[in-house]
Amino acid sequence: MKKLALTVNGKKYLLSPHPFSRLLDVLREDLKLTGTKEGCGEGECGACSVMLDGKLVNSCLVPVLQADGKQILTVEGLAKKYLTPIQESFLNCGGAQCGICTPGMLMAAYALNRNNKKPTQQEIREGLGGNLCRCTGYCQIIESVQKVGKTKPSTRKGKSRS
Amino acid sequence: MAWVGKSTLRKEGEKKLRGDAKYIDDITLPNMIYGVTVRSPIARGVLRGIEYLPGVNWSEIVKVTAQDIPGQNYIALIEKDQPYLVETNINHPEEPILLLAHPNKHLLEKAKTLVKFNIDPLPAIFNMAESFAKKEIIWKDDNTFKSYAIDRGDVQAGFKNSKFIFEGTYETGAQEQLYIEPNGVIAIANETEGVTVWGSLQCPYYVHKALMPLFNFPPEKVRVVQAETGGGFGGKEEYPSVISGHAALLSWKSKLPVKMIYDRMEDMSATTKRHPSITKIKAGFDNNKKLLALDIDFTIDGGAYTTLSAVVLSRGTLHAAGPYYSPNVKIRSRALATNTPPHGAFRGFGAPQSLFALEKHMEFCARKLNSNPAIFRKNNLVKKGQLLGCGQWVKEEIKIGSVLEKALTVSGFQEKRKRFLATNKNKVIKKGIGLAVFMHGAGFTGSGETFLSSIASVKATDDGKIEVLTSNTEIGQGTNTIFAQMTADTLKIDPSDVEVVQPDTAHVPNSGPTVASRTCMIVGKLVEQAALDLKEKLFSSQLLNKKHTRKEFLGACKKYIKDVGELKGTSQYKAPPNVIWDEQRYQGDAYGTYAWATYVAEVSVDTRSYTTTVDKFWAVQEVGKVINPTLAKGQIIGGVAQGIGYALYEEVVWKNGKMANARMSNYIMPTTLDVPDIEVHFAEMPYAYGGGGSKGIGELPLDGPAPAILNAMEQALGIELTQIPMTPERLMAKMNENSL
Ligand code: FES
Numbered sequence: 089m090k091k092l093a094l095t096v097n098g099k100k101y102l103l104s105p106h107p108f109s110r111l112l113d114v115l116r117e118d119l120k121l122t123g124t125k126e127g128c129g130e131g132e133c134g135a136c137s138v139m140l141d142g143k144l145v146n147s148c149l150v151p152v153l154q155a156d157g158k159q160i161l162t163v164e165g166l167a168k169k170y171l172t173p174i175q176e177s178f179l180n181c182g183g184a185q186c187g188i189c190t191p192g193m194l195m196a197a198y199a200l201n202r203n204n205k206k207p208t209q210q211e212i213r214e215g216l217g218g219n220l221c222r223c224t225g226y227c228q229i230i231e232s233v234q235k236v237g238k239t240k241p242s243t244r245k246g247k248s249r250s
Numbered sequence: 251m252a253w254v255g256k257s258t259l260r261k262e263g264e265k266k267l268r269g270d271a272k273y274i275d276d277i278t279l280p281n282m283i284y285g286v287t288v289r290s291p292i293a294r295g296v297l298r299g300i301e302y303l304p305g306v307n308w309s310e311i312v313k314v315t316a317q318d319i320p321g322q323n324y325i326a327l328i329e330k331d332q333p334y335l336v337e338t339n340i341n342h343p344e345e346p347i348l349l350l351a352h353p354n355k356h357l358l359e360k361a362k363t364l365v366k367f368n369i370d371p372l373p374a375i376f377n378m379a380e381s382f383a384k385k386e387i388i389w390k391d392d393n394t395f396k397s398y399a400i401d402r403g404d405v406q407a408g409f410k411n412s413k414f415i416f417e418g419t420y421e422t423g424a425q426e427q428l429y430i431e432p433n434g435v436i437a438i439a440n441e442t443e444g445v446t447v448w449g450s451l452q453c454p455y456y457v458h459k460a461l462m463p464l465f466n467f468p469p470e471k472v473r474v475v476q477a478e479t480g481g482g483f484g485g486k487e488e489y490p491s492v493i494s495g496h497a498a499l500l501s502w503k504s505k506l507p508v509k510m511i512y513d514r515m516e517d518m519s520a521t522t523k524r525h526p527s528i529t530k531i532k533a534g535f536d537n538n539k540k541l542l543a544l545d546i547d548f549t550i551d552g553g554a555y556t557t558l559s560a561v562v563l564s565r566g567t568l569h570a571a572g573p574y575y576s577p578n579v580k581i582r583s584r585a586l587a588t589n590t591p592p593h594g595a596f597r598g599f600g601a602p603q604s605l606f607a608l609e610k611h612m613e614f615c616a617r618k619l620n621s622n623p624a625i626f627r628k629n630n631l632v633k634k635g636q637l638l639g640c641g642q643w644v645k646e647e648i649k650i651g652s653v654l655e656k657a658l659t660v661s662g663f664q665e666k667r668k669r670f671l672a673t674n675k676n677k678v679i680k681k682g683i684g685l686a687v688f689m690h691g692a693g694f695t696g697s698g699e700t701f702l703s704s705i706a707s708v709k710a711t712d713d714g715k716i717e718v719l720t721s722n723t724e725i726g727q728g729t730n731t732i733f734a735q736m737t738a739d740t741l742k743i744d745p746s747d748v749e750v751v752q753p754d755t756a757h758v759p760n761s762g763p764t765v766a767s768r769t770c771m772i773v774g775k776l777v778e779q780a781a782l783d784l785k786e787k788l789f790s791s792q793l794l795n796k797k798h799t800r801k802e803f804l805g806a807c808k809k810y811i812k813d814v815g816e817l818k819g820t821s822q823y824k825a826p827p828n829v830i831w832d833e834q835r836y837q838g839d840a841y842g843t844y845a846w847a848t849y850v851a852e853v854s855v856d857t858r859s860y861t862t863t864v865d866k867f868w869a870v871q872e873v874g875k876v877i878n879p880t881l882a883k884g885q886i887i888g889g890v891a892q893g894i895g896y897a898l899y900e901e902v903v904w905k906n907g908k909m910a911n912a913r914m915s916n917y918i919m920p921t922t923l924d925v926p927d928i929e930v931h932f933a934e935m936p937y938a939y940g941g942g943g944s945k946g947i948g949e950l951p952l953d954g955p956a957p958a959i960l961n962a963m964e965q966a967l968g969i970e971l972t973q974i975p976m977t978p979e980r981l982m983a984k985m986n987e988n989s990l
């Protein structure tokens with residue numbers, strides 16, 4: 089069988105996964121990128137959100153064959169040495185509690201932010217509407233997105249994890 | 251520098267934000283295989299046999315039934331009534347009968363469909379009325395897991411002297427915890443190494459206790475490790491004992507590591523939910539509209555086995571009279587058995603049920619008495635020197651009066667109430683504002699904490715860190731962060747010097763379960779005392795002066811370890827003085843202290859679509875000292891959001907004891923579009939016996955939203971609403987009934 093070519097977080101992979109695999113399984117199991125989570129497996133919770141060729145998708149609903157030749161961005165691709173401003177803002181504002189919805193939330197916030205640098209509260213609510221969080225009640229997540237780039241530098245000593 | 255009171259950043263935040271935190275499904279062990287559970291197809295019956303139909307190669311699939319259990323077949327908790335696997339009697343439609351394991355998950359799904367159970371069905375009962383009427387006896391001789399009776403004063407005389415008497419009945423439904431990470435574990439079990447379980451769980455020592463009899467192992471042969479946990483809310487309090495035992499049994503039989511992760515549907519239908527309840531209240535008032543007598547009858551549906559129902563019932567019972575003073579109180583309560591999967595712990599633990607009923611009834615009484623709901627409540631609030639419903643003397647000044655006032659002010663309650671009344675007429679979308687006044691006791695009930703005798707330790711390591719050792723888990727609520735703050739303040743060091751050790755029963759003492767809003771208040775205090783104990787060792791070895799800097803402290807630790815050896819401080823729980831609990835009469839100091847709150851909801855009800863929107867929410871509470879404002883606010887907002895779901899959306903549809911809507915697409919929890927701005931206000935009054943001066947807050951925010959929201963809907967519509975969830979279907983029926 090012809091191999092699949094995926095570019096994940098800028099890295100190229102040639103893979104021969106089980107043809108019925110979901111993109112989520114390939115990310116988590118074949119590529120060991122376990123940052124992307126599975127909360128429901130049926131497109132309801134958004135924990136598995138990733139960017140696929142610039143569009144936010146639920147990776148549990150994407151057959152991996154459909155990702156052939158495409159660019160994928162997952163939570164692991166956001167931060168390099170330092171956290172990105174979105175992540176930094178989540179940390180400062182209390183946008184992550186248990187953290188299981190966080191990778192998906194970050195991707196949804198990333199997608200929103202790419203097209204709209206100054207989203208209104210309603211636009212944020214709509215942009216994150218497909219991502220469920222049971223811990224935060226969303227207010228601090230919404231605040232995190234509103235304050236991207238605006239939160240004070242953190243009080244932590246070392247900002248980076250080397 | 252004081253760290254307590256500051257919003258220091260979440261300690262494990264960065265790894266969660268990078269996607270680096272390892273939850274149980276992110277972990278893979280060499281040679282690991284997968285396990286699944288095959289459950290009863292019916293609610294009640296007698297198992298006669300198991301058939302394995304052709305279609306898979308059964309010889310390569312690991313099978314475990316009750317006969318394979320090396321030790322005892324019960325899940326140790328309160329009673330020994332619940333088996334790990336059915337031997338003969340089936341008592342609910344999700345009861346596990348058979349376990350299967352194989353390296354290929356997809357094959358297991360197929361194999362599950364090829365198992366046939368031969369069962370002689372028995373008649374089943376599915377609700378509290380049938381259970382109470384003993385339509386069938388399904389548990390011991392009376393279907394009653396537990397009952398309580400509280401009698402204070404003379405209720406009969408109280409009613410006799412009452413000028414006004416009102417009665418009402420209130421109902422609450424089941425609620426699914428719906429943590430976004432389902433239950434899951436990995437287990438290794440064999441004769442030589444014993445059993446080790448890694449899992450998504452709240453209470454490592456509960457699982458430890460449950461696994462010992464299952465394998466007849468001594469404590470040292472059982473090890474339970476918490477992995478990063480994606481939410482719990484009570485749903486990972488007792489249930490992990492079940493899935494851990496199952497995975498361990500499959501590992502025992504296969505001699506391989508076994509991973510078991512529930513999919514969403516299995517998690518929703520088979521694991522515990524909040525207990526449904528029915529409460530009847532009769533309240534008598536004197537001329538001045540002051541409570542004279544309160545008669546409360548509180549019933550919860552426990553499902554098929556005891557699990558924690560007795561304790562859930564206890565908390566519900568002890569909160570049932572709310573923050574009000576009545577000279578005469580009678581409470582009767584019971585937890586009944588039905589043929590549904592056992593109900594269990596869920597944030598609030600019985601109190602959201604009984605407080606919903608009480609706060610709905612207070613609203614009803616106020617309306618009947620033509621009183622303003624806020625003033626009417628204020629007039630009846632308990633004061634210092636008076637007794638709470640459970641017979642607890644209020645010994646200190648409490649701030650519930652000013653908390654209520656503050657809530658009225660910040661929400662503009664009185665003005666809006668008038669305005670909405672005046673402007674709602676002829677409107678299709680009607681507005682309403684409602685409130686609830688309540689309290690929540692933190693820590694275990696009665697002598698529970700003394701009985702637990704929790705232990706915490708703080709230890710210096712040779713690489714210059716201070717470790718906090720407890721069995722209390724970080725499940726999103728901020729355990730790591732607040733323990734580091736408290737330790738840092740006690741030792742005059744920096745929170746970044748503190749390492750909160752991952753709970754692992756092989757390394758941490760038993761500081762009790764992560765439940766009952768006890769982690770910050772009770773265990774936090776133990777951590778501070780353990781830190782003091784460590785410091786005392788440095789003082790008495792003359793390595794440290796009473797007045798010291800961070801550098802001097804850390805230097806002294808290093809020197810002590812080098813010269814003397816291990817440097818570790820320990821503390822064990824002792825009850826605060828004058829806390830007296832009478833188990834016989836079920837009265838006295840039920841809780842060391844309470845957090846007090848008033849919540850206000852403003853709603854819009856669309857009378858065409860019967861949908862209700864919460865437009866704005868105010869949560870005002872006195873919670874002792876706030877340790878970390880950002881985290882504390884997050885706890886309150888998150889709890890309120892769950893409360894909004896409880897009030898309006900989250901309906902468990904039952905069909906013959908089975909959850910018929912076990913999917914996120916048809917069991918509806920709030921999204922970003924359903925949760926309004928939630929304004930949080932804290933009044934602070936440091937509590938001497940709580941870590942950093944704190945009181946527990948985890949469960950408090952679940953108690954208020956449902957009654958506040960329904961009270962607001964009542965104001966909007968002018969009709970009485972007595973049941974949650976108040977879904978559009980239910981509201982339509984109610985409005986038709988009232989010809990609206
Ligand atoms: S796991 Fe994909 S949407 Fe829930």
Ligand code: FES
Binds near residue numbers: 188
């Ligand atoms: S932080 Fe726990 S589900 Fe969102």
